[in-house]
Amino acid sequence: MAILEIKHVSKFFGGLAANSDISFHLEQGMIMGLIGPNGAGKTTLFNCITGYYPPSKGEIVFNGRSMNGLQPDTVCKRGMVRTWQKVRPLAKMSVVDNVMVGALCRTNSLKKAREMAMEQVKVVKLEHRADFLAGGLPIGERKKLEVARVLATKPKLLLLDEVMGGLNPAESEEIIQLILDIRKLGITQMVIEHDMKAIMRISDRVVVLCSGEKLAEGSPQEIVNNPEVITAYLGSE
Ligand SMILES: Nc1ncnc2c1ncn2[C@@H]1O[C@H](COP(=O)(O)OP(=O)(O)OP(=O)(O)O)[C@@H](O)[C@H]1O
Ligand SMILES: [Mg+2]
Secondary structure, eight states, X not given: OEEEEEEEEEEEETTEEEXXXXXXXXXXXXXXXXXXXXXXXXXXXXXHHTXXXXXXXXXXXXXXXXXXXXXXXXXXHHTEEEOOSSOOOOTTSBHHHHHHHHHTTTOSOHHHHHHHHHHHHHHTTOXXXXXXXXGGSOHHHHHHHXXXXXXXXXXXXXXXXXXXXTOOHHHHHHHHHHHHHHHXXXXXXXXXXXXXXXXXXXXXXXXXXXXXXXXXXXXXXXXXXXXXXXXXXIOOO
């Protein structure tokens, strides 16, 4: 069954079509890769899906219900949550307190929220940092913290915006393993990444955006062999 349906979504900023008539869907439990050149409209599409921007046209349907007009907090309560390309933890709060902010979307009890947060801190393997101030974490651990915080909201669908951006190969490998672990928990994921090797390894399907339009959709293998995608984004190497 489709967990998310993106139906003819467009988003205009003045005369600029950041998203133009985009349609595709995600099946329950899958990992969808979302790729494309800088400025292709990937982050804008995440913003439309999760309620940060209302789409100018089209509809977002999650679990059979229209999400149009809902605010991000309501979208999150329904089970859909995103991370940010530029991570901004609450610097003066501890790691576990940052993750509690996510958990408080599901409970009013601070005790319960702390327990839920610790669970997710363990999933991302940051137990040893639980009481550290988030502002002091290196970038690789900030990215993990960001993932723990959204996991604490108990999502059904997770949207990860360049969660490997700025990481070294060893750190990226940890995030790849984390994404595969999250899949085992039954959580559907949509992943924006520029690292094609990573996208090839983790994605069941891939959508390519270019200049706001959907250029292609297919299996990772189909995408890397697609001449239009090679010309517009991948290059011939
Ligand atoms: N709030 C906004 N107001 C005006 N223009 C915007 C806004 N947000 C995005 N844009 C424009 O929309 C286009 C798509 O931007 P977007 O951030 O979605 O691209 P992206 O695919 O995520 O790129 P990148 O790979 O660099 O993160 C760009 O031309 C960008 O300048
Ligand atoms: Mg972006």
